[in-house]
Amino acid sequence: MTASPPSDNGSAKDRPDHLLSPAERRIPAAVIKRLSLYARALQNLERDKVEKVSSTELARALGLNSAQVRKDLATFGQFGVPGFGYPVADLRKQVRQILGTDREIHVALVGVGHLGTALLSYAGFRRQGFRIVCAFDKEAKGGHVGEEQVPVYDVEELEARLAEHAITFAILTVSVDAAQSIANRLVAGGVTAILNFVPVRLQLPAQVTVHYVDLALEMESLSYYAR
Amino acid sequence: MTASPPSDNGSAKDRPDHLLSPAERRIPAAVIKRLSLYARALQNLERDKVEKVSSTELARALGLNSAQVRKDLATFGQFGVPGFGYPVADLRKQVRQILGTDREIHVALVGVGHLGTALLSYAGFRRQGFRIVCAFDKEAKGGHVGEEQVPVYDVEELEARLAEHAITFAILTVSVDAAQSIANRLVAGGVTAILNFVPVRLQLPAQVTVHYVDLALEMESLSYYAR
DNA sequence: TAGATTGTTAATCGATTAACAATC
DNA sequence: TAGATTGTTAATCGATTAACAATC
Incomplete structure (x- = not known):
């Protein structure tokens, strides 16, 4: 929200490389x-x-x-x-x-269903320095889940807890119906990177990066080769 | 193992398009x-x-x-x-x-850990016509797992059960150490398509197609944009 | 110095997109 | 027929690979 000097304010194409954010540098x-x-x-x-x-x-x-x-x-x-x-x-x-993986990265997870629960205990994340510090569910029982004992909050608390933990990174494992609205709230809450497991094309501002992991889609395209 | 007529036996490049298998047609x-x-x-x-x-x-x-x-x-x-x-x-x-998704596709899953268990109950697979008909684990309790009550066998039984169900499609969610050896056995048992969640490059014959879902890798590359 | 391997330019390859005649 | 949209060719774009001078 801080105003930057007009001279620094040109489009990404105008500025020299070292002044660009990772997303702006457009590395393939x-x-x-x-x-x-x-x-x-x-x-x-x-x-x-x-x-x-x-x-x-x-x-x-x-x-x-x-x-x-x-x-x-x-x-x-x-x-x-x-x-x-x-x-x-x-x-x-x-x-x-x-x-940016030279430090522990704090992550939020939204949607504590089967897949979400599994990811809360997924050792591969910890091994690479990712730590899921809080989870959200619409029917949060208030307890802790997984081997790491991650606290599960009601989605109501989403914005408040994201701010509290200064989180910019989220994993999305909610239902198809909830995905877009939750994604909007994540972004409003400061998230700029989302690992999305929900088979829905999210409409989000360009500065947010979403990686899609569509398991059923992977299976479908694999199916072409299974003969 | 059946010998085919020499005239049908040229390399894939020599044969007309309609005589090629999906993998050989080299559609991008x-x-x-x-x-x-x-x-x-x-x-x-x-x-x-x-x-x-x-x-x-x-x-x-x-x-x-x-x-x-x-x-x-x-x-x-x-x-x-x-x-x-x-x-x-x-x-x-x-x-x-x-x-090839115009019919129900039977799938085996090997490695019933956190992730494997979650996938056994993943509704997205059923919705797209995939049915996990059997699972394997090195410490199989012999019971059934997940909402679909999928039988879990000891890996010992891998070859026998694959044959029994005529399975060509597998999901791999074992440990890094076990992955290559299990993959070999899957292929020997007739599997030609593998959805591999293990962060290891599998060495398999060319006619087998492997899709890699490397969750930690997805997180790492996303991390570049989370700033 | 001789041998090895980088960083980088130029060539190749393949995939995406634009354009349009053919068709309903 | 006029309008719309396909299937396909040609042009563009971007990514991969080969080649090699520069460097340790």
Whole structure:
């Protein structure tokens, strides 16, 4: 809400790269996806005490092209050493910094049904530094759910609790009917990234990023190959 | 294992289109993904008693380009009527036929942990015609799980039960350590399509199609935009 | 220095979109 | 017939890959 100097206020296309927000820089989504793939591979390499890795090795492990690996990484800086490769620990730190996964990320989950409940106990999230700090349901019993004992609030409290925990990241596992209205409230409450499991196209302002995980859709397209 | 006549035995590139299996025809995966999107939209239109739809309407509803809709559909035949559009019920039938979702599809699920259990009760699968008919776990209690009361067998019984139910479609929700070995057994047991929730790159023969749903990876790439 | 591997440019490939004749 | 919309070709766009000079 703070007014910025008029001279800084041009459209994203006018401003130099380093003044743009991640969403504005328009790095292809595919590059960001692969970046998290690299982060995962580097995590394993670091665990295995490997100190350097070449673009060729990384590419082979992930089923990609080595030029693509180099190009992806070069988008964000010069992380490699010619003739040597990439220092694993260093590169991992950089990649996590770019992704924003170099710190614990607090997440809200809305819709504590079968799927929501499972996600509240999903170890993979914790392993990558995500922590679901509060959950919401329209029939909240007021208790705590899952192995992490996440508090479940009534959706009534959505705005208040989001503010309290300064949350910008949410997982949506409500019903089809509720999805759009809950999504609106999440965004009004400051959420800018949503992992949406509800099979509905959400209409939201452009600065909000939604990733769709449509399980039934995955099954349908897989079905084409199951013969 | 049956020998086929040498003359029928050329590489996929040599044979005419109609003699190829879905996987061999090499329709871009993106087209197949959108095809299931169309199926979903057509389902809603049919429910709402809409009788015809134009490529423009379909495109707008799904956030696509109308030329893309027409091109995608034209890949599989001439389903539209110039000057009129596409007959909803008819097109839906065709699309479902192409995807293979025009009948109930029997599915096996391996790994009855938090996520697996949730999927056993996931209504979205039933709604689209998928039925999980058996589940496997390394510590099977022998009972039935979920709202659908799916029988849970010990993984020991994997091959036997797959054969019994003639299953070609599986959902994989086991641990990272078990994933590759279970996947191998699934394939040996006749499975050709796997929806894999385990964050591991599976090494499988080319005729098997694996779709990866990597929830932590989705979170990581989303994290880039949550600022 | 010789060998290896990066960062980057140019070439290729494939997918999306525009345009329009054919058709109802 | 006039109007609308398909199926399809050609143009555009963007992403992937090959190639190689620069660098350690």
